[in-house]
Amino acid sequence: MWLLKSILRQFVRSGRLTLIDAQGREHLFGGEKPGPVVTMRLHDPKLHWQMALNPELVAPEAYMDGTLTFENGATVHDFLRLFSINQDYLSAHPAQTVVNTGYRALRRWHQNNMPGRSKQNAKHHYNVKEDVYRLFLDERMQYSCAYWRDPENETLEEAQLAKLRHIGAKLRLQPGMKVLEIGSGWGGLAIFLAETFDVEVTGVNPATEQLAAARRWVEEKGLSDRVKFVEKDYREIEGEYDRIVSVGMFEHVGYRFYDAFFRKVFSLLKLDGFMVLHSIGRMSPPGITGPFLNKYIFPGGYVPAISEVFASTQRNRLWVCDAEVLRLHYAYTIREWSNRFQANRDRAIELMDERFVRMWEFYLAAVELGFVHGSNMVFQLILSRQRDAVPIVRDWIQESEEHLRQGSLFADAAQ
Numbered sequence: 001m002w003l004l005k006s007i008l009r010q011f012v013r014s015g016r017l018t019l020i021d022a023q024g025r026e027h028l029f030g031g032e033k034p035g036p037v038v039t040m041r042l043h044d045p046k047l048h049w050q051m052a053l054n055p056e057l058v059a060p061e062a063y064m065d066g067t068l069t070f071e072n073g074a075t076v077h078d079f080l081r082l083f084s085i086n087q088d089y090l091s092a093h094p095a096q097t098v099v100n101t102g103y104r105a106l107r108r109w110h111q112n113n114m115p116g117r118s119k120q121n122a123k124h125h126y127n128v129k130e131d132v133y134r135l136f137l138d139e140r141m142q143y144s145c146a147y148w149r150d151p152e153n154e155t156l157e158e159a160q161l162a163k164l165r166h167i168g169a170k171l172r173l174q175p176g177m178k179v180l181e182i183g184s185g186w187g188g189l190a191i192f193l194a195e196t197f198d199v200e201v202t203g204v205n206p207a208t209e210q211l212a213a214a215r216r217w218v219e220e221k222g223l224s225d226r227v228k229f230v231e232k233d234y235r236e237i238e239g240e241y242d243r244i245v246s247v248g249m250f251e252h253v254g255y256r257f258y259d260a261f262f263r264k265v266f267s268l269l270k271l272d273g274f275m276v277l278h279s280i281g282r283m284s285p286p287g288i289t290g291p292f293l294n295k296y297i298f299p300g301g302y303v304p305a306i307s308e309v310f311a312s313t314q315r316n317r318l319w320v321c322d323a324e325v326l327r328l329h330y331a332y333t334i335r336e337w338s339n340r341f342q343a344n345r346d347r348a349i350e351l352m353d354e355r356f357v358r359m360w361e362f363y364l365a366a367v368e369l370g371f372v373h374g375s376n377m378v379f380q381l382i383l384s385r386q387r388d389a390v391p392i393v394r395d396w397i398q399e400s401e402e403h404l405r406q407g408s409l410f411a412d413a414a415q
Helices: 002-011 047-053 055-065 076-091 094-104 115-126 130-134 156-171 188-197 208-221 255-268 291-297 306-315 329-343 345-351 354-372 395-405 410-414
Strands: 014-020 026-030 033-042 068-071 178-182 200-204 227-230 241-247 269-282 319-326 376-384
Touching (some): 002 026, 002 047, 014 076, 033 047, 047 055, 055 068, 055 291, 076 354, 130 208, 130 345, 156 188, 156 241, 156 269, 156 329, 156 376, 156 395, 178 188, 188 200, 188 208, 188 227, 208 227, 241 255, 255 269, 255 306, 269 306, 306 376, 329 345, 329 354, 329 376, 345 354
Parallel strands (some): 014 033, 178 200, 178 241, 241 269
Antiparallel strands (some): 033 068
16 A cells, blocks of 8 residues: 555645545545545555556556445546646656556557457447447537537537538538548448538448448438448558548557558549548657557557657658647537436446446546647648649638538539
8 A cells, every 4th residue: 555655645736635445544645736626435455556556557447347436426537637637746656657668668569550450459449339329429420529619509419510511621522523531430421521512432441330330321311322331441442532531540540550551541542632631649749548548448549649640741742731730629529428428327337337337437538638638639631642732721621611501512612
């Protein structure tokens, strides 16, 4: 217990933590600066030393197993907010320096996303029952950052439709164009593009459950002549496309494979074509994926530093025609997801089990707070083979988006 107490004394500076150990003894930490007030109880004496050695993995696992609980009105969100605002102090402790150094040494192995392993990693997360995702996503099943203009007054549905319009405007589509979507999810973006712009969309996704749902939706919409989905890794794609779009997939590529990704993009684009890439990124230098997210949520996943992305586009002869950073949009999105998930918690337990629901609660809270107190953000890039693939000023994006909000086709606005 002495090592855990040593870490917590250094860790908790803002806010206050009351730790009740497995013998029922109370230990108080923090209080120097204002912040969350959390009471945490450990039910297993092994946690006294396990949490000291690897808190970023052991704490969520203990919460999932019910051997770590919160009392006096505290929630896992409160605990993670306490963690997020004090994280720098935790990292500075000598014991955590040793653990983090060892974990960083495995960075290359954690992101060994060869095609076979990459497909299995995608299925790990996206083959979770569709009904679970329906508990908290919008009607179009958009499992990526929404685009908020007024987050306190907009609905999630409005913000996700705004995201589709925002991306659609950037794509500058004309009827009959061939569009490739790398990482097509449940098909919402592909269907939106086909219906709105009368284009042909090929969606690529290795997650079988998502593909099955997307194909059913396309059949129901009567869009089988314009939208198709294939079960492939991005490295297996062939052909030539006017546009490429990828939303929320680049986080699964892994830093070792950025050059392979952008080489493939270059080879698939027509000479005058371009790509819109939407991804979570970090404003800090290159880092690692936390052990909880890597083990339970996104194996092989990694949030890239923007410097890593630009270095790879440079090596692969791609012009960055436009770059936009969305800083807090994902925090608002996940906040809404968390609220909806909590409102449907009992149904989630019926579909899965209590341990899964606790894991999902921890995941959603941790990721939301990474956008509020951490270095995470979302970026959208327009990438092309030629410098003049898009207009020389970016006014066209806003103008085209306004036409979409008014119900006009982008094709009309572009002429």
